[in-house]
Amino acid sequence: xxxxxxxARGRLERAALELYSEHGFEQTTVTEIAKxxxxxxxxxxxxxxxxxxxxxxxxxxxxxxxxxxxxxxxESAAPIDAVAVALDAAxxxxxxxxxxxxxxxxxxxxxxxxxxRELIKLASLSAxxxxxxxxxxVADPAASLAAEAGIAVFKIAFERWGGETxxxxxxxxMRESLDELKAVTAGK
Amino acid sequence: xxxxxxxARGRLERAALELYSEHGFEQTTVTEIAKxxxxxxxxxxxxxxxxxxxxxxxxxxxxxxxxxxxxxxxESAAPIDAVAVALDAAxxxxxxxxxxxxxxxxxxxxxxxxxxRELIKLASLSAxxxxxxxxxxVADPAASLAAEAGIAVFKIAFERWGGETxxxxxxxxMRESLDELKAVTAGK
Numbered sequence: 001x002x003x004x005x006x007x008a009r010g011r012l013e014r015a016a017l018e019l020y021s022e023h024g025f026e027q028t029t030v031t032e033i034a035k036x037x038x039x040x041x042x043x044x045x046x047x048x049x050x051x052x053x054x055x056x057x058x059x060x061x062x063x064x065x066x067x068x069x070x071x072x073x074x075e076s077a078a079p080i081d082a083v084a085v086a087l088d089a090a091x092x093x094x095x096x097x098x099x100x101x102x103x104x105x106x107x108x109x110x111x112x113x114x115x116x117r118e119l120i121k122l123a124s125l126s127a128x129x130x131x132x133x134x135x136x137x138v139a140d141p142a143a144s145l146a147a148e149a150g151i152a153v154f155k156i157a158f159e160r161w162g163g164e165t166x167x168x169x170x171x172x173x174m175r176e177s178l179d180e181l182k183a184v185t186a187g188k
Numbered sequence: 189x190x191x192x193x194x195x196a197r198g199r200l201e202r203a204a205l206e207l208y209s210e211h212g213f214e215q216t217t218v219t220e221i222a223k224x225x226x227x228x229x230x231x232x233x234x235x236x237x238x239x240x241x242x243x244x245x246x247x248x249x250x251x252x253x254x255x256x257x258x259x260x261x262x263e264s265a266a267p268i269d270a271v272a273v274a275l276d277a278a279x280x281x282x283x284x285x286x287x288x289x290x291x292x293x294x295x296x297x298x299x300x301x302x303x304x305r306e307l308i309k310l311a312s313l314s315a316x317x318x319x320x321x322x323x324x325x326v327a328d329p330a331a332s333l334a335a336e337a338g339i340a341v342f343k344i345a346f347e348r349w350g351g352e353t354x355x356x357x358x359x360x361x362m363r364e365s366l367d368e369l370k371a372v373t374a375g376k
Contacts, residue, residue: 023375078375119307144344147367152336156329185373187266 009047011037016054017100025114052117054177055104057158059121065089066125067132071092079138082148083129084178090154091171094161098170105162109135153177190246197235197245199225204242204243208295213239213302243292248311253277255320267326271317271338272366278342279359282349292349292369314339340363348354 005011015037019028029049034078048054058188069089075081094101129147130140138146157173164173193199203225207216218239224233234240257277282289295374296302317335318328326334345361352361 003217078372080372080375110352116304116308119311123307141344141348141365141368144347145340145365146372148340148344149337149369149373152340156332156336159332160329164232177329177333180329181337182373183335184266184268184330185337185370187268 001007001039001064002012005039006041008037008039008043010011010049012039012044012058013054017103018109020055021103025107025111033149036103042096051086052114055108055114056121059124062090062093063125063128065093066130070129070132071136079133079136079142079146080178081148082133082136086129087150087174087178088171091169091174094170101170102141102162105158109159109162119151122151125154149181193227196225196227196231200227200232200235201242201245202288204239205291205295209291212314213295213299225318240302241294243302244267245303246310247312251313251316253281255316256265258317258320259324263324266372267321267324267330267334268337268366270321270324271334272363275338275342275345275362275366279347279357279362282346282358289358290350292345297350297356310343311340317368337369341369 012033016028016033019032019036027179028051028134030041030044033051033054034041037044048057064088066089073085077085106119112116126144126147129150130144133143133146134140153174157177160173160177161168161170192370200221204221206221207224218229218232221239221242222229225232236245246336254274254277258270265273268317275340289373300312314332314335317338318332321331321334322328342364344350345365347356348365349358
């Protein structure tokens, strides 16, 4: 087996998610993931620190996507509307990977350690959005609160997306959740 | 030293917080905490699983306080107003322990592992508030979103409380943060 493997990262990610879905996260070993992907353990560890990180390897690109979209929102946009632009951009990516994203969500919900890791990822996304808002001249605490509101919407829309049988698009669920948050904070 | 020690839990908590503030969380050992409290390590482990849990020993009573206050809100109260009642009740307790609470906050902010543990605590408080709202007949996603909004306000008010030099009451900062969240979500 050669040193260079085309799309090793993607193959490992797919193999891991298959195995986690079939046998559970705890029961799966790195050896099994590498074997299913047709790669070596050595290649696995060149890409991921451990089997948990396979599920969080896209966190950085998601953060860049959210921040990039937020920064691209019109200068005149209210903070919450700039956050909504970021959520829309993320929704498009999740929709393109619907099956993968929903499988991943199920694996995470089933495991306490993964749920905690996911919370840390969401907090880090919230901090990145707040920073980006500050960069647009939004003062605190408005910047932090708009970011926290956006991440709350993201989290709850995602949970609904995985749980729904009628499978509406995630973008629609995010917009609905944001509208619902607006209604709730308005005291309705 | 007798088997029964008056207020051992409180003495261990105070001793731990002093040592974490003086030398840092990482540098402090259970042996040192027990010694400072005038107790044995055995007594320490009768009350806490490890040195981290000393900082989170009150999470259950905080949850009970929040849920109890929320349940005590008038039946006619909108979800977000019931959440505000819960936050007010928590604020009163934090204000009574201002020095302790602010010291604790500083120790947590300084350590990545403790920040993660705090996130998990906040997520658990949010889940408890959402459950309590569902118990009052609030449907989802409104229940989850009102709870997430409340915890975002709690988190940000708390961060401001520790950071401010003019030391306004936490209840005031929570109310201000909630008003700011309302303004932000209204697109201001």
